[in-house]
Amino acid sequence: MSLGRRAFLSRPWAAVRDRGLWVTALDVRGGDDLVVMTNLGFTGLGYWSGDDDLHRLRAEWIGRHPGDLEALAPHASAGAEVALWDLAAQAARVPLYRLLGGKCRETVECRCGGDGGARLGSIVAMVRPEDALF
Numbered sequence: 001m002s003l004g005r006r007a008f009l010s011r012p013w014a015a016v017r018d019r020g021l022w023v024t025a026l027d028v029r030g031g032d033d034l035v036v037m038t039n040l041g042f043t044g045l046g047y048w049s050g051d052d053d054l055h056r057l058r059a060e061w062i063g064r065h066p067g068d069l070e071a072l073a074p075h076a077s078a079g080a081e082v083a084l085w086d087l088a089a090q091a092a093r094v095p096l097y098r099l100l101g102g103k104c105r106e107t108v109e110c111r112c113g114g115d116g117g118a119r120l121g122s123i124v125a126m127v128r129p130e131d132a133l134f
Helices: 003-010 054-061 069-075 078-092 116-126
Strands: 023-029 033-038 043-047
Touching: 023 054, 033 078, 043 078, 054 069, 069 078
Parallel strands: none
Antiparallel strands: 023 033, 033 043
16 A cells, blocks of 8 residues: 555545535434435444434534544544444545454454344345445
């Protein structure tokens, strides 16, 4: 990886900052999936624990650039911040794990308890090979 590419990955929002990217909507789906949408069609997914006040997050995030992590993330749970990092990875057109330091394993073991196995199966069925960024 060239030095220029490293600098780009350390500033993933630089590629879209001048194009007028902003958050247009926040929604909670399925009880615990936080969905953050932007005007350029990026959709960030995070975890909704219920600890955040959705009305407050909407008031603070809508109309703002999702890359302003210092301004947006202090008022949100870690699960909500994941949605912003997901948007950063999409904007940079790289897998999220690369923004977080790179791959450290070839495989990851999954375990599901309760009805998690049924839910995991439905999630795996939704993933299309063309959506994978790795």
